[in-house]
Amino acid sequence: MRTYVVPFFVALIACAALFLALDLGVMNLMGLTLFFNP
Amino acid sequence: MTSKQITRAGGFGAAHRHAGRRPPVWLLLAVFVFMLLPVDFAGLGAPVAFAQDASSSQGAEQVVHGPPPSLSAADYPQIAGINARVFVWLAAQLHLWFAAFVLAVPIFVFIIEAIGMKTRDERYDSMAYEFIKISITAYSLTAILGGLLAFSLIIFYPHVFGYLSGIFKETMFFYALLFFAESALLYIYYYGWYWLQGGFKKWVHLTLGLLLNAVGTTLMFLANSWVTFMMSPAGVDPAGVFAGDAWAAMHNFLWNPINLHRFVANIAYGGSIVGAYAAFKFLSATREQEKAHYDWMGYTANFIAISALLPLPFAGYYLAAEIYAYSQQMGITLMGGIFAWLFIIQAVLIGTLFLSANYYLWCGMGRSDGAHRYNKYVKYLAIVIIGAFLVWFTPHTLVLTNEELKALGGPYHKYLGPLGIMPAKNTAVNIMILFTALSFLIYRRANRIATVSWVSAGNAVQAALFTAGILNILFLGIYHGYFTNTVYKVAASIPQVLTTLIIIAVSISLDTVMYRGAKEVAPLRWGRVPDRAQYALFMLAVAFTWLMGLMGYIRSGIRQHWHVTDVFRDNSPDAFTPTLGYAANVVSVGTILFMAMVIFVFWLSQVSTRKSEAVGYWKA
Numbered sequence: 001m002r003t004y005v006v007p008f009f010v011a012l013i014a015c016a017a018l019f020l021a022l023d024l025g026v027m028n029l030m031g032l033t034l035f036f037n038p
Numbered sequence: 039m040t041s042k043q044i045t046r047a048g049g050f051g052a053a054h055r056h057a058g059r060r061p062p063v064w065l066l067l068a069v070f071v072f073m074l075l076p077v078d079f080a081g082l083g084a085p086v087a088f089a090q091d092a093s094s095s096q097g098a099e100q101v102v103h104g105p106p107p108s109l110s111a112a113d114y115p116q117i118a119g120i121n122a123r124v125f126v127w128l129a130a131q132l133h134l135w136f137a138a139f140v141l142a143v144p145i146f147v148f149i150i151e152a153i154g155m156k157t158r159d160e161r162y163d164s165m166a167y168e169f170i171k172i173s174i175t176a177y178s179l180t181a182i183l184g185g186l187l188a189f190s191l192i193i194f195y196p197h198v199f200g201y202l203s204g205i206f207k208e209t210m211f212f213y214a215l216l217f218f219a220e221s222a223l224l225y226i227y228y229y230g231w232y233w234l235q236g237g238f239k240k241w242v243h244l245t246l247g248l249l250l251n252a253v254g255t256t257l258m259f260l261a262n263s264w265v266t267f268m269m270s271p272a273g274v275d276p277a278g279v280f281a282g283d284a285w286a287a288m289h290n291f292l293w294n295p296i297n298l299h300r301f302v303a304n305i306a307y308g309g310s311i312v313g314a315y316a317a318f319k320f321l322s323a324t325r326e327q328e329k330a331h332y333d334w335m336g337y338t339a340n341f342i343a344i345s346a347l348l349p350l351p352f353a354g355y356y357l358a359a360e361i362y363a364y365s366q367q368m369g370i371t372l373m374g375g376i377f378a379w380l381f382i383i384q385a386v387l388i389g390t391l392f393l394s395a396n397y398y399l400w401c402g403m404g405r406s407d408g409a410h411r412y413n414k415y416v417k418y419l420a421i422v423i424i425g426a427f428l429v430w431f432t433p434h435t436l437v438l439t440n441e442e443l444k445a446l447g448g449p450y451h452k453y454l455g456p457l458g459i460m461p462a463k464n465t466a467v468n469i470m471i472l473f474t475a476l477s478f479l480i481y482r483r484a485n486r487i488a489t490v491s492w493v494s495a496g497n498a499v500q501a502a503l504f505t506a507g508i509l510n511i512l513f514l515g516i517y518h519g520y521f522t523n524t525v526y527k528v529a530a531s532i533p534q535v536l537t538t539l540i541i542i543a544v545s546i547s548l549d550t551v552m553y554r555g556a557k558e559v560a561p562l563r564w565g566r567v568p569d570r571a572q573y574a575l576f577m578l579a580v581a582f583t584w585l586m587g588l589m590g591y592i593r594s595g596i597r598q599h600w601h602v603t604d605v606f607r608d609n610s611p612d613a614f615t616p617t618l619g620y621a622a623n624v625v626s627v628g629t630i631l632f633m634a635m636v637i638f639v640f641w642l643s644q645v646s647t648r649k650s651e652a653v654g655y656w657k658a
Binding site: 003004005006007008009010011012014015016018019020022023026027030032035036 | 494495497498499501502503505506507509510513514517518521522523525526529530532533536537540
């Protein structure tokens, strides 16, 4: 259990951070914010 | 002993020793390189010929080719009651189907041959040879249909052909010359397959393959420039007067998006057609060994088709975005006007492709004795892929009677309506692609047992990667798709695509490391696959063909009543957009004609291996 659940949640947090950074970076490159800013 | 047998018996080393006694190979190579050089400079580089033209008069004012003529219906010849548009339409489409096939096959034949060279596994070499063998007959048909297209254009649309050939005279001339190089390289590549075996000679053969692909791709790029010029003309003034910059005309707005899309699509298409060939041979094979061979061939072809199919929606999205960027009116005609309904059919066909490819993979798991560990996951994959498929082809508005409209309270369905817009489609297709990649990962694992100590952690990381990635795709699709404005909606599709690509790249890399040195459950049993899997391969080929025909019509049709958009008006009796049913029927007739020709090509490959004993016929 520990060999699966712990790595899963650690990787989940890391991957979520990575994808969030990707979203932020790409939207920023296009002159936009991640969340809608009318 | 034939030369083929001698080469094979001699092996790589023996052939290498004899390589030095064969100067004609070098001579041929030198001739072809020499032939290619001027093409590159004059056809693709600076417009040398035009620079000379321009020097004869003064700069920008000079007119190299005048404005297009203003035509009337009488300027379009009528011959024997033939409908010119349908005739040219079918000739162009049939030519393109075969051209896509014969340009794609050498690309993956080259790769398979290189893999064979690297691994020294002769099976790859034999399979590559069999692939190229199929394309040889198709090559002749491509040339015949290309001739038919050119003649039919000259006969039925002489002014259009005259205008375009006036602008593209150099590229058309070099196109014709390149065709010689393409033919010569293809024939040497094919007929010299067993002659150029082993050691250095094999390198020469591979180089010929590379040159063949370079020439083939250049040919396609040249022809693409004529087509995209008609959609997004460049290098001409608003009246259509060409001042002589051939590169500007070639390098028009939609040229590169089409180049990319066709290049990727051709590989997927070529894979599907050779997959159908392998299925045909598998079903007609009687010996176990033969079945095993064609099963392996079918799997490889399907793998090629899937590999190119996965990035294809992104290339298509890029092309569509560029069409919108070039002309919003054209973009809206494409996806918001009459052609939008054909996109629903396109969605159904793309869904069919994904389902067929996945179904084939799932059936193929039967080759492995270890697949039972993963069979339970297949139903979940199927549910997600079918769910994404349903979202993918949900229309935004429905074709309704007045009563139905009244009952619904408008053209949009309360729940299904929101699934009809692009953010929902983008989300669905990304998930469909991810689950197809997952199918492939499971297929790869089916026959192996990982031996590394961190298997459990590795699996957890992969599960987390997919979970976080899918959540991100859903967040981008739902939040940006439904709670922001159009700029955000379109922009969010880019991180969605990148998320999908990152998941595929990271999970395959991680899987490769995890399964390095893995144990095999048992040797894979090639040939142990149900016949219905072969019909999935047929379906893949037919759906691809239909899809290409349909989208080809849309690409051309969005010019509407223009030969060259906004520059050269179409005043022929056929200068109208046909009804969807009519267009779909023409595409379907084309698909049937193409499939009949492909079956002929497959049949020829069978006939060429048969031999009849004519006892008593010949003099003793």
